[in-house]
Structure formats: C-alpha cells, structure tokens
Amino acid sequence: MSAANDKSTAPRLHIENVYKRYGGRTVLDNIDLSVTKGELCIVVGPSGCGKSTLLRIVVGQEQASAGDVMIDGEPVALPDASRGIVYQKYSLYPHLTALENVLLGKMLEYPFYRRRSAVEAHRDEAMELLKRARIAEHADKYPNELSGGMQQRVAIAQTLIKRPRIVLMDEPFGALDAGVREDMQVLLLELWEAYGMTVFFVTHDLEEAVYLGTRVLVLSQYYTDDRGPAAGPARGAKIVADHALPRRAMPTVAKSAPEFTELVMQIRHEGFDPAYLRHVRDFNLEHPDAFQTLTPEEDGRATRPDSSAPSPTGSASLAPFPSGSDSSTPSPPGRNASSPSPPGRDPSPPSPPGRGLG
Amino acid sequence: MRLPGFFGVHASPSPRMRWVLALAPFVLLVAVYLTASHFRLEDNPDDKILPSVGQMVDAVDRLAFTRDERSGEFVMLHDTLSSLQRLAIGIGLSAVVGLLLGMNMALFPGMGITLIAMVTFISIIPPLAILPIIFISFGVDELAKVMLIFLGTFPLITRDIYGSVKAMPQEQLTKALTLGARELQLVYRVVLPQVMPRLIETVRLSLGGGWLFLIAAEAIASIDGLGYRIFLVRRYLAMDVIIPYVLWITFLGFFMDWSLRQILQRRYRWYRS
Ligand SMILES: Nc1ncnc2c1ncn2[C@@H]1O[C@H](COP(=O)(O)OP(=O)(O)O)[C@@H](O)[C@H]1O
Numbered sequence: 001m002s003a004a005n006d007k008s009t010a011p012r013l014h015i016e017n018v019y020k021r022y023g024g025r026t027v028l029d030n031i032d033l034s035v036t037k038g039e040l041c042i043v044v045g046p047s048g049c050g051k052s053t054l055l056r057i058v059v060g061q062e063q064a065s066a067g068d069v070m071i072d073g074e075p076v077a078l079p080d081a082s083r084g085i086v087y088q089k090y091s092l093y094p095h096l097t098a099l100e101n102v103l104l105g106k107m108l109e110y111p112f113y114r115r116r117s118a119v120e121a122h123r124d125e126a127m128e129l130l131k132r133a134r135i136a137e138h139a140d141k142y143p144n145e146l147s148g149g150m151q152q153r154v155a156i157a158q159t160l161i162k163r164p165r166i167v168l169m170d171e172p173f174g175a176l177d178a179g180v181r182e183d184m185q186v187l188l189l190e191l192w193e194a195y196g197m198t199v200f201f202v203t204h205d206l207e208e209a210v211y212l213g214t215r216v217l218v219l220s221q222y223y224t225d226d227r228g229p230a231a232g233p234a235r236g237a238k239i240v241a242d243h244a245l246p247r248r249a250m251p252t253v254a255k256s257a258p259e260f261t262e263l264v265m266q267i268r269h270e271g272f273d274p275a276y277l278r279h280v281r282d283f284n285l286e287h288p289d290a291f292q293t294l295t296p297e298e299d300g301r302a303t304r305p306d307s308s309a310p311s312p313t314g315s316a317s318l319a320p321f322p323s324g325s326d327s328s329t330p331s332p333p334g335r336n337a338s339s340p341s342p343p344g345r346d347p348s349p350p351s352p353p354g355r356g357l358g
Numbered sequence: 359m360r361l362p363g364f365f366g367v368h369a370s371p372s373p374r375m376r377w378v379l380a381l382a383p384f385v386l387l388v389a390v391y392l393t394a395s396h397f398r399l400e401d402n403p404d405d406k407i408l409p410s411v412g413q414m415v416d417a418v419d420r421l422a423f424t425r426d427e428r429s430g431e432f433v434m435l436h437d438t439l440s441s442l443q444r445l446a447i448g449i450g451l452s453a454v455v456g457l458l459l460g461m462n463m464a465l466f467p468g469m470g471i472t473l474i475a476m477v478t479f480i481s482i483i484p485p486l487a488i489l490p491i492i493f494i495s496f497g498v499d500e501l502a503k504v505m506l507i508f509l510g511t512f513p514l515i516t517r518d519i520y521g522s523v524k525a526m527p528q529e530q531l532t533k534a535l536t537l538g539a540r541e542l543q544l545v546y547r548v549v550l551p552q553v554m555p556r557l558i559e560t561v562r563l564s565l566g567g568g569w570l571f572l573i574a575a576e577a578i579a580s581i582d583g584l585g586y587r588i589f590l591v592r593r594y595l596a597m598d599v600i601i602p603y604v605l606w607i608t609f610l611g612f613f614m615d616w617s618l619r620q621i622l623q624r625r626y627r628w629y630r631s
Pocket residue numbers: 022027045046047048049050051052053054
C-alpha cells in the first residue's frame with residue numbers, strides 16, 4: 001500500500017509553508033521544517049518571536065493561517081494522541097493524584113463503568129513510568145502537594161504512557177530553580193534514550209538548548225529578504241539557523257567546554273541580535289534535514305535560477321560549532337529550493353539508542 | 359512585644375477571648391429580648407409581641423411534640439418535611455441543570471453563544487416579580503413552588519459554572535485531547551470532576567435565595583410548610599410560634615451549609631477555593 005510506504009519514509013514531523021497571522025501582524029512567516037524520528041529538536045529565539053505559537057500549531061491547539069503540518073506523512077490539525085505535550089504548568093489535573101494523572105491516558109480508553117479494570121490493567125505500567133521519572137514515592141499525592149520539579153516529572157510520565165509519536169515541550173523547565181532544572185534536563189535525556197522519544201522542545205534558555213539538543217533551530221524575526229524594509233508587520237519570524245549537534249553521552253561537563261560556549265554565543269548572535277540581519281538566502285541551515293521554500297517576493301532571484309550564487313556572508317566571523325560528520329559551512333545553495341519539497345524525503349536519523357516509541 | 363487583646367489592627371485575641379467575643383453579641387441580643395419581654399409582660403400578661411421563653415417552649419411543645427387533633431400529625435415535623443422536599447427538589451434541579459448547561463455552554467462555543475445572553479437575561483429578572491406568572495402557568499400546587507425556586511437559582515448556578523469552566527486553562531483541554539479524550543469524555547471525565555467542588559460552593563451560596571423563594575411561595579399559596587405556618591399564625595400575632603420557627607429555619611440553613619462544607623473538605627481534598 002502506498003500510504004504505508006509513505007509512512008515508513010516520511011519524516012516524523014513535517015511543516016511546510018506555515019504562516020500564522022494575528023490580525024494584520026504576521027508572527028510565523030513561511031516556516032519549513034522537517035524533524036526525523038528520534039531527534040531531540042530544540043527551538044530557541046527571542047522572547048515573543050513565536051516559539052510557543054509554533055508549538056501550539058504543531059499540537060493543534062491553534063491552527064496555522066496557511067500551510068501544512070504532517071506527522072509521519074499524515075496531515076494533522078486538531079489535538080490527538082499522536083502528539084503528546086508537556087507545558088510549563090497546567091499539564092496535570094488538580095483533582096487527580098500523580099498516579100491517576102499518569103493513568104488518565106489509559107483510563108480514557110475504557111468506558112467509565114470499567115474504571116476498576118482499567119486501573120488494574122495499567123497500574124504497573126504507570127508505576128514503572130513514575131519510577132523512571134523518579135517520583136514513584138509520591139504517586140498518591142495531589143499536584144498541589146508536589147513541588148514544581150516533581151509536577152514536571154509526573155507530567156512527562158503522563159505524556160509517555162500514550163507513547164506519542166512526538167513529545168512537544170513548551171519551556172517545561174522554565175519555572176524551575178537552577179539545580180532542579182539541571183536534574184530535569186538529565187532526566188529528560190535519560191528518558192529520551194530509554195524510550196527513543198522524538199522531542200520538539202521550546203526554550204528561551206540557550207545553554208539548555210545546546211546542552212539537550214541533537215538539533216537546535218533558531219527562530220527569529222531579525223533577518224532581511226527581498227520584500228524590503230517596507231514589509232513591516234507583514235514579516236514574521238523564520239528559522240534563521242538550524243544546527244546539527246553531535247549527541248554526547250550525558251555531558252554534564254560539556255557546559256563549560258569552549259565549543260559549547262562558542263555555539264551558545266553564535267546562536268545568540270544569529271537569532272537575538274536585532275542589528276545582525278542575514279538575508280533569507282544566507283541562513284545557516286546546516287542540518288541535513290533543513291529545507292527552505294522561499295516565495296519569489298522573499299527571494300527575488302529565485303525566479304532566475306542562474307543567478308542564485310551564494311552571496312558572501314558578511315559577518316559570519318564566529319567559528320561554527322564542529323558538528324560531527326556534517327560540514328560546518330553555511331547551507332549549500334541547492335537547499336534553498338524555491339519549490340516545495342515532497343514530505344517523503346530521505347530521512348537521516350541521528351539514531352539514538354534504545355527502543356522506539358512508534 | 360505583647361500584642362493588644364482587642365484594640366487596633368494588631369489585635370491578637372487569645373483563643374478563649376475569641377469565643378467570648380464571638381458569643382457576646384448573641385448574649386446581648388438574648389438579654390435585651392428577655393428584659394424587654396419581662397417588662398412588657400409585667401405590664402400586660404396577655405401581650406403577644408414579646409413572648410417569654412416559657413410561652414415559646416409551650417408553643418414548640420404543642421407544635422412539635424404533640425399530635426395535631428385534626429390531622430393527627432406532628433405539625434412542625436410535617437411543615438419541615440414539606441418545605442425541605444420543595445427546597446431539595448428545586449435546588450437539586452437547579453444544580454443539575456446549571457451544571458450541565460454551564461459546562462456544555464463553556465466547552466461548546468455554539469451552545470455558549472446561543473444560550474449565554476438568554477441565561478443572563480433570565481438571571482436578571484427578579485423571580486418574585488414573575489411569581490404571578492408562575493402561579494398562573496404552573497398552578498398553585500407543588501410544581502409552582504419548585505419552579506419558583508428553580509427559576510430563582512438556576513441562572514446564577516449556570517453562570518457560575520460557565521465562568522469557572524471558561525476560566526480553566528486551554529492547556530488542560532488540549533492536554534486531555536492529546537491523552538486520547540473524545541469530546542464527550544472531555545466534558546464528563548475531565549471537566550465534570552473538576553467543577554464538582556465549585557458546584558457545591560455555588561449551591562451553598564444559592565441556598566439563601568432558595569429559602570427566600572420557598573418561604574415567599576409558601577406564604578402566598580400553600581397548605582403546609584414552614585413559611586405557610588409563619589404567615590398563617592401572623593394573623594393571630596402568635597410570636598410564640600413565629601420566633602421558634604425562624605430559629606428552626608436558621609438552624610436548618612446552617613446545618614445544610616455545614617454539611618456541604620464537610621463534603622467539600624472530606625471528598626475534595628485537592629480543592630482550595
Ligand atoms: N492569540 C493571540 N492574539 C494576538 N497575538 C498573539 C496571540 N498569541 C500570541 N500572539 C503574539 O504572537 C507573538 C508570539 O508569541 P509566542 O509564540 O508566545 O512567543 P514566544 O513563545 O516566542 O515568546 C507575540 O508577540 C504575541 O504577542
């Protein structure tokens with residue numbers, strides 16, 4: 001069957017030509033993104049650039065003004081069990097204990113009069129997840145009796161019980177103290193490896209991004225294109241850089257390593273500096289899955305293929321992070337295709353160890 | 359530093375002092391009444407306006423602990439059961455309708471937009487003003503009394519539930535859908551258990567209105583009930599009956615409020631209003 005074939009080769013998450021406008025103001029501007037199964041993909045960007053909006057569109061809480069979101073090659077719109085989510089808060093239901101919160105995803109598969117058998121059938125599984133999240137001893141407490149970090153442990157377990165194809169996380173550790181936050185980062189990496197999760201993680205914390213990610217996307221409104229300065233509010237944020245990071249095993253030391261701080265600085269420069277504007281043709285889209293479909297207005301040269309020679313990238317003076325086998329040169333011009341690329345592209349998974357989720 | 363026991367914003371009365379202070383107004387009220395009653399009765403032993411404690415005890419004994427000669431019933435018990443039944447049906451109906459309407463209106467925008475203006479409109483109509491309409495439409499029997507209580511209390515319960523479900527974070531609803539909930543499950547398995555304590559709160563607050571409408575309906579058209587009795591004996595200035603009845607109604611109201619609060623504390627440990 002062709003659908004099944006599509007599914008096996010399609011990327012886990014595929015977003016193409018996605019726009020989001022609020023009134024006359026464009027927040028997300030022609031976003032193209034493809035995420036392979038097993039990736040721990042982090043989105044960073046200046047506050048208010050639209051990171052959470054992008055995530056809400058992927059989960060289906062909001063609808064894109066235009067464009068498609070696909071999971072394993074199938075278009076998705078409203079929220080369903082294919083995508084799990086962990087919010088900064090409100091992930092847990094206040095009227096359920098930690099264990100009941102984790103069980104909820106399974107309980108909903110049963111009619112309410114069979115609650116007892118549902119609990120019996122899935123209690124062990126839920127407790128196992130709570131153990132993995134190192135919160136099993138508080139299984140019978142209500143969320144308001146747990147600290148912020150404990151609540152997030154439960155929230156991750158709650159999401160994992162449905163084995164979603166992709167786990168979306170919206171600044172999940174943003175409200176936690178530094179120490180707790182670090183524990184949670186380590187926990188996430190552990191679970192990601194153990195369950196072979198595909199994660200799409202939004203944060204404003206660059207250290208967190210570089211520490212956790214196998215891939216770091218920089219979403220920013222600071223760039224230029226051929227629409228000129230008059231575009232104003234009609235221009236929204238784009239993915240201005242896309243870094244592939246080698247997956248190091250539990251790198252607590254790496255936070256002080258020079259490559260680490262250098263990449264953090266580079267990302268800060270690429271995405272957070274209003275004075276540093278790259279042209280859409282010159283974005284640093286080095287990740288092998290990166291692609292870009294520009295409109296003729298954005299890229300005036302796209303209509304004349306001959307003249308699409310890469311222009312020198314003026315202020316790329318910072319040394320890019322050595323990112324494994326992939327070259328650290330700016331994206332080759334061939335990747336800036338002006339025609340939409342099909343969803344069934346060749347996936348090159350970073351192949352995390354462990355069992356797969358889906 | 360020792361904080362003052364009574365005066366000033368820093369006052370911090372001891373536990374015993376708190377009891378004394380809280381009871382003082384009651385003691386004062388009773389003392390004033392007894393004194394006034396004493397002097398009036400000294401003046402005129404047949405005075406009915408401020409009966410003595412003994413006269414009230416006699417009246418209670420007659421109504422509560424002696425079978426009525428004609429009907430063979432304990433009058434006060436009969437009145438109490440009739441009134442409580444009307445109140446329970448009226449408020450119960452309000453709670454069920456208010457819960458279902460409020461929740462569904464808040465979750466399904468189509469329903470909310472269709473009904474919220476109407477419910478708001480009904481909630482502003484003074485129920486006592488349409489009492490004649492209710493009696494004309496529903497007769498003068500039980501149905502009319504229950505309808506008055508229902509119409510008087512359900513709009514506020516509906517609006518309160520609507521408001522509190524609307525105020526639930528959108529994240530909770532999205533989250534439930536990502537856990538595989540279907541729309542009806544969202545309503546009845548995720549939202550409903552969360553608004554139950556809120557429903558108990560608004561029912562507690564609605565009971566005051568419920569009593570008002572109950573007594574009004576009984577005063578105007580009834581053959582039994584606590585309100586009926588009070589308005590019946592008013593003609594004979596029988597304060598020795600009215601005062602015990604009012605105290606009894608107050609006690610019943612207090613007891614209901616207390617019971618609901620107990621349920622809230624025992625069954626909904628997670629709930630902090
Ligand atoms: N419902 C909405 N209506 C209008 N503007 C919105 C709405 N939601 C978000 N925005 C705007 O979209 C922008 C992006 O918001 P958000 O995605 O929360 O940013 P980030 O997560 O990157 O901080 C913000 O400037 C915000 O003002």
